[in-house]
Amino acid sequence: MNVPEWLLVHRITVEPYLGDSAYGPTYGPPVADVRALVAETIKTVRDPQGREVTSTAQIIAAPDLDCPAESRITLPTGRTTKAISIARHTAPGLPVPACTEVSAE
Numbered sequence: 769m770n771v772p773e774w775l776l777v778h779r780i781t782v783e784p785y786l787g788d789s790a791y792g793p794t795y796g797p798p799v800a801d802v803r804a805l806v807a808e809t810i811k812t813v814r815d816p817q818g819r820e821v822t823s824t825a826q827i828i829a830a831p832d833l834d835c836p837a838e839s840r841i842t843l844p845t846g847r848t849t850k851a852i853s854i855a856r857h858t859a860p861g862l863p864v865p866a867c868t869e870v871s872a873e
Contacts, residue, residue: 770831771867776803778844780827785838785851795840804829806843813871815852823852823871831856831866841872849873 780802783795805828813823816837825843835841839851849872858866 769863769865771828771865773803776805776829778804778806780804780806780829780844781842782833782835783840784834785836785840793838798842799834802829802833808843808845811871813853821852821873823873825849825872827870827872829868829870831858831868833868833870835868835870841870843872 779800781798781800782802783798786794786796788794807826808824809826811823811826812820815821825841827841829835835851835854837851837854840848841851842848852871852873854871855869856866857869
């Protein structure tokens, strides 16, 4: 069971991080109108290297969201941010929805 679409009331744009080049980070083509639930609150999270950093936006989306760490995200407010950490929540066999949670700068 996936997170119900009626809960995903916001639209975001995701540019998946592909890696670094000689000219800086490179991103895949933007994926617009991604359904999500966005909360712009301040929280402390851990980045992929284990350091404590501040997240100013948390995003819940469908479990198949392609958004690796460092991906560029445009929030509904128009603010552009980067993904800090991604958590895929699944519980096979249990009646809880599967989703992807993204913590962003």
